[in-house]
Amino acid sequence: MMSSVLSHSPILVVLLPLLAGPLCMLFGNRTIAYFVSILASLCSFLLSVYLLSLVSDGTVLSYHLGGWAPPLGIEYRVDAANALVLVIVSVISILTLPYARKSIEGEIAEKHHTLFYACFMMCFTGLMGVTITGDAFNVFVFLEVSSLSTYVLVALGAEKDRRALSAAYDYLILGTIGATFFVIGLGLIYMATGTLNMVDLAERITSLENNRTVRSGFAFIVVGMGVKVAIFPLHRWLPGAYTYAPSAISAFLAATATKVAIYVVMRFIFLVFSTKFGFEKDTLTFIFFPLAIVAMFAASFTAVYQVNLKRLLAFSSVAQIGYMLLGISLFTVTGLSAAMVHLFNHALTKGALFFAIGAIIYRIGSPMLPNMAGLGRKMPWTSAAIVIGGLSLIGVPGTVGFVSKWVLLKAALEQNYWLVSLAIVLSSLISIVYVWKIIEQLYLQPAKSDDAITEAPLSLLIPTWILILGSVWFGVNAEFTVQVSTTAAESLFHGKFLEPATIMGLEGRP
C-alpha cells in the first residue's frame, strides 16, 4: 500500500496542494484552512525529500500521468536538479505557513485569511508543477497557476499599504506579457517540431539549428521567462511586488518564485534546446553574461540608496539573480553547479532576511530603516538574525553566501576569466555597504524612544532562525549542497535528464 502510494509521489507533490487550495475556500474557516495547508505542504515536502533521495545518485525518474505514455500523455520527470528545487520550495512553504499565520494578523483583514491560504496553496502548486513537469506546455499552465495566485497575494498587502494594488497591477501586466511571450515561444517550437514533451522536443530540435522558427521560439521563451526571473532590465515588477506584499509572501516569493523561474530557464537552455546550438551559446555569452554583470552592480548600487528595508532586499535579490545568471552563462558544469548552489543558498538567506524584517515590521509597523534605530537591544534575536543573514549576503566565510561565492569564483577562475572574478568580488563589496547600513542602524543608533517594543513572537522567530541556522550549517558543511548541485549540473549539462528514465507508477497504457 505504502509503496504504491509512494510510487505516485511525483504527481502527489503537486496534487496535494492543488486539492488543498479549494478545500481551504470550502471550509471557510481560517484555522482549518491553515491546518489543511500545513498538512498539504508537509506531505509535499516529505515526498520531495523521498524523490531527492531516489535521484541523488544520478538516476532520472519518469512518471506518466494516468499511465498515458509520452509524448501523447503528460510526463513528469525528476532528476537531481529539480528534486533539489522541489525540496527548497516545499521547505520554504512549511516555514512560511506558521510564520504567515501570525504575521498576516496585522496585514490582512480577517475575512480574507482563508483566501490567503487558498492562494498560497495555489501558488505553491504552481511552483511545484513548473519544477517537476516534463511537458513544455504544462510548464506554462503551472506558471500561470502560480502567477495568478501571486498577483492576488501581493494585492492582499493593500490592507496595510494601498500601493500594494499598483504593485500587484504592475506585476500582473508584466507577468502576463512574460507568460504570453513564453506561450508564443512554445507555439513556435511546437510548429517546428510537432511535440511538446521536453524529451521529444530535445530529440527533434537537434537538426533544426538553422530553422528560423526555432530560433524565434527560443528568443520568445528566454524573454518570457526572463521577466519571471527578473533578469536585469526585466526586473521592474520585482521591487514593488516584494515591498508591498505581506511579509510572509515577500519571503516566500524571494526564496522560491524567481528560483523556480531560473530553473526553468536552465532547463530550456540546457535540455530542450541543445547546448551545441551556436545561437544559444551566443545568447549566453553576449546577452546573459553582460546583463548578469550589470545586474550585480546596478542593482546593488540601487540597494544602497534604499531606505525601505524590504525594497533594499528586493534590489539585492535582483543582484543575486545576476550571480546565478553569471554561473549559467559561464557555460560549464562548474558554472552551472555554482548557479545551482547559489539558488539553494540564496533561498535560505533571503528567506531568512525577509522573515526577520517581517518580524520587525510586525513589532514597529514600518519597513523604513530610520524607524529601526537601536532595535538591536530591544529585539536581540531578530537583529542577530539580520546580522547573520547580512553576513551571508556579503559572503563571509561560515555562511552559505561564502560557499556560493567560493564555487562561483572557482568556476570563473577555472576558465581564466580574470575580469569576471574581479567583478564578482567587487560587486560583493557593495553588499557590505548596504548590509552595514542596516547593522549600524540596529546597533549603533540610539533608540528613538523607550516605548515598549519587545522581541518578536516565537512563531515568527522560529522559522527565521531555522533558515538562519540552515544558512550557517550549510555554510560550514557544504559537502551536501555542493555534491547535489554538481550532480544536478551534470544532469543538466550532459543531458542526463533526457536519457531513458526509470518509470514510476502506472505504465503500459497505449
Add this chain to the structure above:
Amino acid sequence: MTPENLLITAMVLPLLACIACVLLPKQDNLRDGLTLVAAIALFVTVLAILDAYNAGQVVELNLWSFQPGIELAFSIEPLGLVFALVASSLWILTHIYGVGYMRGNKEIKHARFFACFAFAIFATMGIAFSANLLTLFLFYEFLTVSTYPLVAHKETPEAKAGARVYLGILMSTSIVFLLTAIIWTFVLTGQMDFTAGGILAGKIDDGMLAILLALFAFGIGKAALMPFHRWLPAAMVAPTPVSALLHAVAVVKAGVFSMLKIGVYIFGIDNLAATGASTWLMWLAAFSILAASIIAMQQDNLKRRLAYSTVSQLSYITLGVALASSMGAIGGGMHIVTHAFGKITLFMCAGAIYVATHKTEISQMRGLGRAMPFTFIAFGIGALSIIGLPPLGGSWSKWLLMVGAADANQQIMIGVLMLSSMLNVAYLLPIFARGFFLAQQDDDGAGWRERLSEAPLLCVLPPCITALSCLVLFFYAGEIQAFLAPIVSGGS
C-alpha cells in the same frame, strides 16, 4: 588529554567565555572573573599543547569537510604555536587591564565588550592553528567581524566613522584579493594545506607567482602593508585595551602571521628565493617601514603615533618573508613575539595615562613621568625594546632580520632597518624624555610624593609585567629561534 582534545579545548575556552559574557550582562564581577579563569585556562592549555608538540606528537584535527577535498582542519606547527602562546598569555594581562580600564573609565556596555573580545581571541586561536588556507580565511573573517563592535564601542560619530574605515578596508581587501588568491591557489594546485616547503613550486610561471604574491600580500589587509594601512590608525578610536591586545597583538599579528605562514608553507622560502617573485614586496615593505615611521613622527596623538609605529613594525615581518631567506623568516617569526610584548606595553601605558589624566596628546604630557613613574618607566622599556636595544627582546628579532638581509645579499635592507631604528628613537624616546625631564604644565612646587597620581593598580600592573617580559625575552631568544627553526627546514 589527547592533543586533539587540547586543541579543541583551546578553541572552546574563549567561546565559552564569550557565551558567559553574553549570559551575564549585569553580574560584572562574576563575568569578569569567569573570563579571567577562561584566559588562564587557555594559556595553560596552549602550554600543554606545546608540551605535546615538544614530545614529538603530531597533532592534526579534521573537523568536517567543507567541500569534498577541503577540510576544516587544524594542526600544530611551531609558528602557530608561538603565535597562540603570545596571544593567550597576553589575553590574561589585557583582560585584567581591560577590567581596570573599563571600570576606571566608566565605559558603557561591558558585557558586549568582553563578549566580542573573547570571540576575537577564539578567532585568533583558529588562525594560529589553521591547517589550510580555507580555515585560515574563515577565522580571519571572524576576527574582522568580531572586532568591529569593539572599534565602534564608544558609539560616537568618530567611533562609527573609524569602525567603518576599519571594516571597509579589512573586509574589502580580504574579499577582493585574499579570497581570489586562495581560490587561484586551489585551482592551480588542487590543494590548500600548509605544507613545509610550499606547494606552489613549479605550478606557475615566475611573473604570475609575483602577482599571486601581491594578491596575498594586499589581501591580508591586517598586515597593514601600505597603501592598505589606513584602517589601523582609524581603529585607534577604540578603547585602549582593544588597541592594546587587538591592534598590537591579535589582529595585526594575525595579519603578519598569515603572511608568514603563507610565505613559508604555501610559496616556500626556497621557491621565493629561486624565482625572485618577492623582490618587489621587499621594496614595498622597506618603503612601508620608513614612510610609516616618518608619519609617526608627525603625530601628536599618542595612540595614533603608536598606530603608525605598528604599521612600520609590521612591515619588518613582511620584509622577513620577502627577503626569502630562512633567517629572515625566523626573524619575522621572532619579531611577532618581541614586538607584541613591546607594543602592548606602550599601548597599555597610553591607556593608563588616559585613565589617570584623560590626556591623549603627547604635547600635554610634559612632566607627567614624575606623576606616573611606573607607567613611564614601563613605557621607556617598551620603547627601547621596539627600537631594538639590548638587553631587550626587540634587539634579537632585528638582529635576525639583518642577518636574513645579509644572507639574501640585500645590504640596502640592512641600511633600511638601521635607519628605521633611528626613526624609532626619534619618535618614541621624546615621549619618555618629555615625561621626566620637562617641567610639568601646572607646576605647583609640590613634592614628588604628593604629585604621584598613577592610574588604578589594574591598569599599571599589566604594562609593568609586559615590560619585564621584554627583558626576559632577551635571554630566551635563542630558544625561540631554535623552536622556530623547523619551519624553514624544507620539504620534510
